[in-house]
Amino acid sequence: MQPRLEHLGFVSRRAEHTRDFGFLLGQAAEPGDLILLRGPFGAGKTTLVQGIGAGLGIQRHVTSPSFTLINEYQGRLPMHHVDLFRLNDLDLEIEQAIESCEGEAGLTVIEWPDLLPEDLKSGALRIDLEVLADEERSLVVHTTGSRWTSDQLREMMIEALRGEISR
Ligand SMILES: Nc1ncnc2c1ncn2[C@@H]1O[C@H](COP(=O)(O)OP(=O)(O)OP(=O)(O)O)[C@@H](O)[C@H]1O
Numbered sequence: 001m002q003p004r005l006e007h008l009g010f011v012s013r014r015a016e017h018t019r020d021f022g023f024l025l026g027q028a029a030e031p032g033d034l035i036l037l038r039g040p041f042g043a044g045k046t047t048l049v050q051g052i053g054a055g056l057g058i059q060r061h062v063t064s065p066s067f068t069l070i071n072e073y074q075g076r077l078p079m080h081h082v083d084l085f086r087l088n089d090l091d092l093e094i095e096q097a098i099e100s101c102e103g104e105a106g107l108t109v110i111e112w113p114d115l116l117p118e119d120l121k122s123g124a125l126r127i128d129l130e131v132l133a134d135e136e137r138s139l140v141v142h143t144t145g146s147r148w149t150s151d152q153l154r155e156m157m158i159e160a161l162r163g164e165i166s167r
């Protein structure tokens with residue numbers, strides 16, 4: 001069996017790199033996919049989701065869900081964008097809402113997912129973002145337990161860094 005890399009990453013030196021990587025993720029997304037985005041304020045989580053939305057062909061501007069927790073967009077696949085930042089704990093109603101998003105044939109992307117119970121994170125692609133400098137961000141992708149392969153993700157990272165994706 002080929003050895004598999006469990007995580008890999010790159011340094012994004014401007015917001016476009018992050019958005020372009022998201023764009024490629026959105027293009028490759030399949031029904032039922034789940035992506036978890038971890039990292040501090042301003043790390044680029046929503047920027048990445050904007051790229052994912054563009055890759056799914058979503059026309060509407062993607063913004064962080066504030067009053068709603070969950071925003072839904074229509075593209076090639078539906079995208080549910082969840083942001084759990086403002087929550088101190090999850091109640092049953094929220095868990096069920098997230099579970100129902102994940103049950104749909106679309107893509108669910110969740111910012112600040114640490115509160116989620118393990119069963120709502122299973123099969124997810126996890127991306128950890130960090131702020132390195134003004135415009136520099138580290139993005140590390142964890143493929144363990146997900147359907148994504150490190151080869152596929154490495155190609156996407158290299159293409160995003162080329163900066164030639166036209167949107
Ligand atoms: N390389 C980069 N990648 C991503 N964003 C960058 C980069 N360089 C600068 N930025 C800027 O950093 C900001 C990232 O904000 P964004 O809302 O995406 O972060 P966030 O992780 O969603 O934060 P929050 O936790 O507050 O929701 C944006 O203003 C973006 O333009």
Ligand SMILES: [Mg+2]
Nearest residue numbers: 045046064111
């Ligand atoms: Mg955000």
